[in-house]
Amino acid sequence: MIYIDPPLWPAHDTCFSHLVSDTSLEELHAFATAAGVPRRAFDQDHYDVPEHRYEELVRAGARAVDGRTLVRALIAGGLRIPARERPASLVHPLRRRWDSLVPGAEEVGAELLNRWGEPHRRYHDRRHLLQVLEALHTLGVTDRPVLLAAWFHDAVYDGDPGRDEESSAVLAESLLPEAGISAGEVAEAARLIRLTAGHDPEPEDRRGALLCDADLSVLGRSADAYDRYAADIRREYGHVDEDVFRAGRRTVLQALLGNGTVFRTGRAEALWGDAARSNLARELAALVPAGGRPSVPEGSARAGRANRG
Known part of the structure; x- marks a missing residue:
């Protein structure tokens, strides 16, 4: 009903x-x-x-x-949708996680939570931050530079791919020294943040693979949760013409499916790989109009980069 x-x-x-x-x-x-x-x-x-x-x-x-x-x-x-899936209800549990990771840096944590709670965000919000942190926990990650990179990886989010990740890395380079983080950890966290622009770490980059897998873990959620994610991505790019968005989104999904394995680490692939491929294929089928291969509207390449996972 x-x-x-x-x-x-x-x-x-x-x-x-x-x-x-x-x-x-x-x-x-x-x-x-x-x-x-x-x-x-x-x-x-x-x-x-x-x-x-x-x-x-x-x-x-x-x-x-x-x-x-x-x-x-x-x-x-x-x-x-339960409370933990609603951004406004996640301030306190996320603050506890930050305080545990970086004790005595409450002001930095507050700024991050404010940024993740900006009203224009529909997917890249506090829910996404918590999902990435939980995915890292599931993957057994306790490495502080990786966790710091997760906190900062979409801290600047204006829907401008590449520039958002660069600005987020610069923000980490600015704020983390104030929080007492060593220069080496700051540099590594910033490097990892920049990797999330393309989710393409080098084969030997274990930290990069773990962060990218956690960032994409939403792809391997249940069908209903995936559909909510896809709808949130569309809302986040509500200003983009429908044809341009769909063409760009197809580009993203085809690239994710084209490698055979969605995730870089064996643990992530075992946990989320099958569900991710099923979800991606289902969304891709819904985006391709009946009767043939769609044309690619002008601007769709940029839209594809913009509405990545």
Whole structure:
């Protein structure tokens, strides 16, 4: 069943309703597609729809309910995104991790958390930071330069590939000495941050491989979690024309699938490789229009670099 609550949530000079399913995200996406609701309106477990569409969506079959009933339906269907997947709820657990890694550097940690919480971020936010840190833990990483690089790798994020990573590395070079980190560790952390621009470390670069694998670990999550990630990436690049985005996204997915193995370390490949290939192939199939090989719009190469994982 599809549910919609009243348009009571103000933003962008109007009010919005929430559109959800109590059955599956597939049902929700199918309903939204049929009703002409753009995919960029999807936000983790619901679509945000402006009030002028409310009556139309009710006529299309969405059941009109109050907000509490909508949330209960979402929970009952097992589709409610837990608190740990919501950026605003992650400040305290992330702060504890930072304080453990770099004791006595609270101000640097606060600046990082503020940066990771910037409102324009939809995927590269505190959730992504926590996912990368947890992936490194799963891979058995305790090496401080790698962990520091994880904290800084998207600390500057303006959607400008290459320049974002460079600016993040420069930020680390500026702030980490203030936190008492040695010059050698600062240099190594900055080197690793710059590697995340292309996720292509040298074969003997174990630290680089671990950081890049952790950064891409989202590719090997469950199908629903992957779909939320892909939707968040699209929202993050909402300013990019749809055809350009899709062409760029195809370039990224084809490159990730083209090597046979998605991850550089055996442990990461064993943990996430099969799921990643399945997710990437499924998204790629959805992006390729029926009837042949799509043309490549001007600007898609840059979009491809921009909407990498």
